[in-house]
Amino acid sequence: xxxxxxxxxxxxxxxxxxxxxxxxxxxxxxxxxxxxxxxxxxxxxxxxxxxxxxxxxxxxxxxxxxxxxxxxxxxxxxxxxxxxxxxxxxxxxxxxxxxxxxxxxxxxxxxxxxxxxxxxxxxxxxxxxxxxxxxxxxxxxxxxxxxxxxxxxxxxxxxxxxxxxxxxxxxxxxxxxxxxxxxxxxxxxxxxxxxxxxxxxxxxxxxxxxxxxxxxxxxxxxxxxxxxxxxxxxxxxxxxxxxxxxxxxxxxxxxxxxxxxxxxxxxxxxxxxxxxxxxxxxxxxxxxxxxxxxxxxxxxxxxxxxxxxxxxxxxxxxxxxxxxxxxxxxxxxxxxxxxxxxxxxxxxxxxxxxxxxxxxxxxxxx
Numbered sequence: 001x002x003x004x005x006x007x008x009x010x011x012x013x014x015x016x017x018x019x020x021x022x023x024x025x026x027x028x029x030x031x032x033x034x035x036x037x038x039x040x041x042x043x044x045x046x047x048x049x050x051x052x053x054x055x056x057x058x059x060x061x062x063x064x065x066x067x068x069x070x071x072x073x074x075x076x077x078x079x080x081x082x083x084x085x086x087x088x089x090x091x092x093x094x095x096x097x098x099x100x101x102x103x104x105x106x107x108x109x110x111x112x113x114x115x116x117x118x119x120x121x122x123x124x125x126x127x128x129x130x131x132x133x134x135x136x137x138x139x140x141x142x143x144x145x146x147x148x149x150x151x152x153x154x155x156x157x158x159x160x161x162x163x164x165x166x167x168x169x170x171x172x173x174x175x176x177x178x179x180x181x182x183x184x185x186x187x188x189x190x191x192x193x194x195x196x197x198x199x200x201x202x203x204x205x206x207x208x209x210x211x212x213x214x215x216x217x218x219x220x221x222x223x224x225x226x227x228x229x230x231x232x233x234x235x236x237x238x239x240x241x242x243x244x245x246x247x248x249x250x251x252x253x254x255x256x257x258x259x260x261x262x263x264x265x266x267x268x269x270x271x272x273x274x275x276x277x278x279x280x281x282x283x284x285x286x287x288x289x290x291x292x293x294x295x296x297x298x299x300x301x302x303x304x305x306x307x308x309x310x311x312x313x314x315x316x317x318x319x320x321x322x323x324x325x326x327x328x329x330x331x332x333x334x335x336x337x338x339x340x341x342x343x344x345x346x347x348x349x350x351x352x353x354x355x356x357x358x359x360x361x362x363x364x365x366x
Contacts (some may be wrong), residue, residue: 002034002041002060003086006098009077011228014203015045015054016074018230023048029067031113034087036060044113045070050197051116052230064089065110076103116231119222121215123159123187129225130208131180132198135167138178138357140195141328144171151237154192157216161188164356168242174325175242175347175360176332191216192235197223200230246358247349250341252317254284255310258330258338258352264306265327268292271302272323279364280323284308284342285316294323309337317342320366329359 021028031044041058044051066089077085082098089095094105144152149172158166164179201212201223213224222231272278272294283291288308295301319342330338335353342348347360 001062001064001086001088002058003084004041004056004058006077006080006083006085008056009080011054011056011204012043012077013074014200015043015052015228016070016077017203018047018050018052018200019045019070020047026067026112026114028070029108029113030070030073031065031067031110032087033110034058034060034062034064036063044116046114049194050200050230050232051114052200052228053116055227066094067108067110067113068094068105072105076105079103116229117220119215119217119220119231121187121217121222123189123191123216124185125159125165125182125214126184127182127212127214128208129202129206129210129212131182132212133202133208135178135180136195136198136202138332139167139169139176140198141332142169142171142174142176143195147171149237151192151235151239154194154235156239157191157193159185159188159190159216168239170240170242170360173322173362174329175245175358176329177242177358179356187216189216190239191221192237192239193221194232194235197221197230197232201225201228204228245347246360247341247343247346249343250349251312252342253310253312253339254290254308254342255337255339256290256306257309258333258335260306261338262330262333264292264304265323265330268294268302268304269323269327277364278323279320279366280326281318281320281366283316283318284311284313286311286313313342318366319344319348320364321348321361322364325361329361332357332359 019030027046033042039060041056043054076096080098080101085096085098087096092107094107096103139155147153152171156168164181166179168177210226215222219234221234268280272280281293288311290306293303329350333352339351340348347362350359
């Protein structure tokens with residue numbers, strides 16, 4: 001029926017892992033469509049909120065359309081050791097052979113599987129896999145998990161004509177916002193993008209310079225990369241006005257060597273995570289020094305110190321912050337130095353050489 005190269009195992013496994021039958025049992029399956037005229041095999045998977053397709057060049061002898069278990073297909077393709085795999089359909093069974101391996105899979109009716117919905121975009125962005133990966137790295141760690149405020153469980157993409165696209169993520173305790181200039185951007189709007197749509201694309205492990213096109217409609221978004229398309233439902237709700245929590249008073253600031261702060265933050269977080277409340281207390285004195293302390297309920301306190309590059313503080317300043325949140329935020333910075341804009345009542349703003357990135361961490365009670 002058709003023969004495919006097994007150098008695409010990773011992509012086949014990725015789309016199999018995308019399938020999820022929790023919403024509807026049929027979504028546990030993957031639909032496979034062989035097209036002899038085009039010389040391609042199209043794999044389709046759905047999880048209820050997102051629909052993805054992957055096109056693979058193949059030696060196709062005859063057209064065919066059927067469904068198979070996504071889990072079994074993933075295991076089968078991973079287990080095959082040859083360079084190519086031959087798929088043959090006999091009655092209601094699919095036989096896969098590669099070298100000396102021969103495997104049998106039950107098939108299901110492809111007509112029962114849903115089709116990808118039509119999509120009419122109102123905004124369009126052209127980018128690359130490398131830029132998408134950077135955006136996900138910089139912002140997605142702040143996306144909320146299972147929050148009752150469902151809109152916080154998404155990244156907010158705000159598109160304005162002839163302006164950099166603003167991408168923001170926050171869980172109410174921390175915030176990451178970046179302004180991205182894309183090779184091409186059309187339209188305007190504000191959209192709540194699930195991070196899973198990008199994780200699915202990045203799982204394909206495409207070259208960093210591979211083209212990526214992102215389009216938006218009122219309720220859906222579509223991401224297209226070479227041979228792969230994913231259509232996703234957007235998040236519901238109205239994203240909060242994050243501008244009101246970004247500090248404007250920069251009078252109280254301290255500057256560290258980024259490498260030194262990153263190292264200490266990593267070590268102090270390892271200790272703090274032993275506690276039920278992983279808070280680190282930062283004490284800044286007037287001699288340009290910072291003391292970091294983790295207090296344990298049983299008295300096993302841990303303290304370390306770091307010299308500052310610069311400080312505008314006129315008196316001692318003490319503040320608490322979640323150690324994991326601080327470490328995550330510091331790890332996203334770049335350059336030689338990093339500056340913390342301090343605030344007892346509002347967010348701590350973190351600044352480095354990346355002018356397009358805004359990072360906030362809320363202080364904790366101590």
